[in-house]
Amino acid sequence: MAIRGRSGVIFRLLQISDCHLSADKAAPYRGRNADAELESLIARAKAWSPDRVLVTGDLAEDASEAAYRRLGEFFSRLDAPVCVLPGNHDKDDRCRAHFPEGPWPRPLRIEAGTWRLVLLKSSIAKRVDGAIELGHLDLISQWMQAEPEHPFLLALHHQPVPVGGPWIDRYMLQEPEPLLALVESHSQIKAVVWGHVHQAFEARRGAARLLSCPSSVANSLPNVQRFTDDGRGAACRWFELHPDGELATGLIGAREEPGRILRPRTIGDTEVDD
């Protein structure tokens, strides 16, 4: 059902991240069960009726066929097209076989109403930290030049700015400056979103909001030296993308009251020290 805002029909984008499913359904992930957490979250998220689902990496803990197959079954319950990008735990070929809409191997541009979603690969084989190819940023520049009136949302797995948790900021995007320079020089870029950090975070750069998505299995308290479970379990992020480039966002938690949507926690600006 189309929902209208002041500037026209709103596009509802749901971001899910860091599901960490294993071949063995019973395998614990940070003391939680990844299947059970995701199942509860999907039930809540389905009630929000997304127009599209964006999954930002670490879909599988062990890159197994069985994990990707079960993820496909879970996501199909949302009745919306699914696009994915790989995280440091994923294997591109296996992930691609189950989820053909992704940055395989170049960035993928998807139309979402007047918005353009760009999926960018930042994972590197056998590494936990991330990197992006400069040529891929050139491609995104060309897309923006070709459609100067359209708002863009860029998605990747690794955080391009520190989120304040040394345990995960050790493994952020290496050499993020070219990406951040692109963001600062293009007011068309309204959002940069990622996963990997297992917590919600928000900052600003140029005209863009920089936003992380919590994990669908286990999340950490903010600003701690080591991963420290926040006690809340699965969560994901929703976006309402307005035709004029405005966006609203918030979190859906597996254990929140039905219908209640949390506002994201804001932690200062990008210049925070970790």
Ligand SMILES: [Fe+2]
């Ligand atoms: Fe993860």
Ligand SMILES: [Fe+2]
């Ligand atoms: Fe990750």
